Amino acid sequence: MNIFLQFYKSLFSPKDIALFRHQGIGKTILYVFFLTLLSVMPAVFYSGSAIINSLHAIDETIDSDLPDFEIAEGQLHTDKEVPVTLNKDNFTIIVDSTGAVDPSALSDSDNTIALLKNDVYLNAAGQEQSYPYTMLTSGTISKNDLSEFLASADSLMPIIIPLIAIVIYIFAAGMRFIELSLIALAGLLLKNALGKKLEYRHLWRMSAYSITLPAVFFTIMSALQTTVQNGAIINWFISLIILLLAIKEVPAHKPN
Structure with missing residues (x-):
């Protein structure tokens, strides 16, 4: 069964998810990378758009x-x-040399760049980044220098945006593998409660497919730029329910 058919089956069929427990680990890992790629596409698109728009606005x-x-x-x-706070084209620019602005107070604001006392803060499409000036330069930067830099940075966007996309993807993939490992651990408790003969490696494979439905749901919500309240809890709950249903589809172990 190819990866796209597996993706389709995983949306609604715990029985097929149970059958995937016997496939090679390489194919399961490939599926996780595919699902991660799908889930980060809205974040990459909106982050890239926000960065380009912010450069133009600034x-x-x-x-x-x-x-x-x-x-x-x-x-x-x-x-x-x-x-000093400026609002232009749905983008907020803050310049604060007094230290009065707390970066944590900017987490709810979208499309914001703040030149703070000791670092530069960027919030683009919900993705927050903060860089101390000492990491960016060891010399002196003036207003004119920044203007010239932005003019040259605009021509580098075809290179910068893919690099940002790669960073987002690698980070998301790492978090996805951690999530799967924890769900599989919870699956050990579920399989014991149901009396099923499953090993951790089986549960890890099944977990990789059990997260498909919530991953697609949150990808759609991200594409629509809609915030889901208690999203992490909903994600874990749905994933565990699907894993539970898949475990129930595994034939019971009959001792000799």
Whole structure:
């Protein structure tokens, strides 16, 4: 059975998921990478779009609206005694050399870039990143330097966006494998309760297919940019229910 047919069957058939426990581990790992690729596509698309839009918005705003600033010795310096906040094209730019803005207070805001006292903060399509100035440069950066850098960075987007996509994908794949390992551990309790003769390796394979339905659901929600309340709990609950149904489809062990 090819990987696409397995994907289709895993959406509704615990019986087929139970049969997948005998397949090679390589094919199961390939399926996990495929499912991860599918699930990160909305995040990659919106993150890339947000970064491109933010560069354009900042480039248009930096010369006319932002105050003069300088980043030296890992800190931001301006002549403003209060934070400066600008909103342009659904994008928020914050310049704060006072240390008054807490990055944790920006987590609920979308499409935001903040030049804070000691680091630069970016929130694009729900993906938060923060980089200290000392990691970005050991010298001095002025407002004019940043303007010139953004102009050159725009031409590098065909390279930068794929690199960001790879980072997101690798991180998501790592988290997916951890999730599967934990679900398979919970499956040990379920198989003992049901009296089924299954090993951890069988349960890991079955778990890889049990997460298909919630993964597709949350991919659709991400594509629609819709937040699901208690999403992690829902994801785990549905995955465990499907795994439970798949375990029940395994024939009971009959001792000799």
